[in-house]
Amino acid sequence: MLRANFHTHTTLCDGSSTPEDMAQRAASLGFTQLGFSGHMDPDDHMDMDLYRNRIHALQEQYRGKIDILMGIELDTVYNPVYARQVEYTIGSTHFPDVACNRGYEGACPQRSGEGVCEPGDIQEQSRKERPLSVDASPEDLQLLADRYFSGDYYQLARCYYETEAQVYDRLHCTFIGHFDLITKFNDQMHVLDETDPRYTGSALEAMACLVEEGVPFEINCGAVNRGLKKEFYPNSFFLRALHDMGGEILINSDAHQAELLNGAFDKAVKQAMACGFTHTNILVHGENGAVSWRSLPLDTL
Ligand SMILES: [Zn+2]
Ligand SMILES: [Zn+2]
Structure with a gap:
């Protein structure tokens, strides 16, 4: 079994277990590493x-027992000032940057030569209107599509992946969180055909951009654990594509409660192997206290 998780929320943000409960649960599961990653969202x-x-x-408290890492989950809309205060950062896109939406054919502003939008654009806008995320509720998702894209979810998805393509340039994050979060409610709402090239095209372009930048992607078990989705983020189609592009992975539960700290890990390991991966990665403190990646063969888990 995989005994490490780097995407963990607690009562200090939107989780229901305290950091202490999470660490205790990690100890009872025999974890070698536990990374906390509280939100700093608008x-x-x-x-x-x-x-x-x-x-x-x-x-x-756990020195010599569990290697505990202090991370943070940042959103692409945020200026990454907090990143300097922690040991690693998850780069996540919850808020498509509608203020930066330039309607490319694809979703890679770097390749278009136009460069990335400065973080904070959406906050300027949010002074006028509450910023809308793709994962808060089906109602907010619908509002996003209606308000900015005349109800066209494919245009919303393109804007989402255009924002996602910039996450590394904006945040210099350690890894990518829940790549296709925009599909969180899609098993219920069916507003996007996840096999339609209008959807996959911009997503694959964003993925290619990020792989080129050398940043690993998490397999996020959060929505599967909470019974919201059948597929992990990224879904199996994107996970195969990630493997074929030479991308790297790690496996995280995105736990908001201690009981789900290792939820669906065994299924995620199988899924990664089915998509061609032979190893996953974990973050560890080295001798000098610096945090670095270590590779773990999947067939030993
Ligand atoms: Zn998130
Ligand atoms: Zn999270």
Whole structure:
């Protein structure tokens, strides 16, 4: 079994278990590594000082037992100022940057030569209107499509992946969170045909951009764990594409409660192997205290 997770939320953001409960659960599962990754979203802030103090205390308490890492989940809309205060960052797109939407044929502003939009654009806009995310509720997703794209979900998806393509340039994140989060409610709403080239085209282009930049992608078990979706993020089609592009992976539960800390890990390991991967990756503290990647063969898990 995989005994490490780097996408973990707690009561300090939108989780229901305390950091201490999460660490205790990790210990009972025999985890070697546990990474905390609290949100710093426009609508879900943490008190950074409190977060750092609590995680530091756990690092001390579990020293020699579990390697505890202090990360953060940042959104592409955020200026990554907080990244300097933690050991790793998840680069996630919850808010398609509608202010930056330039309607490319594809979804790779870097390749178009236009460069990335400055982070913070959407916050300017959000002073006037509440920023809408793709994962808060089906109602917000519908509102996003209606307000900015005349109800056209494929245009919304293109804008989403255009934002996603910029996540590394904006945040210099350690890995990519839930690549195709825009499909969170799609098993219920059926608003996107996830095999339609109008949808897959911009997603694959964003993926190619990010692979080229050398940033790994997580297999995120969150929606599967909560019974929202049958497929992980990224779905099996994108996961195969990621393998074929030479991308790297890690496996995370995106747990918001201690009981789900390793939820669906065995299924995710099988899925990764079915899509051609032979190894996954974990983050570890080295001798000098620096955090680096370590590869784990999937057939040993
Ligand atoms: Zn997220
Ligand atoms: Zn998360």
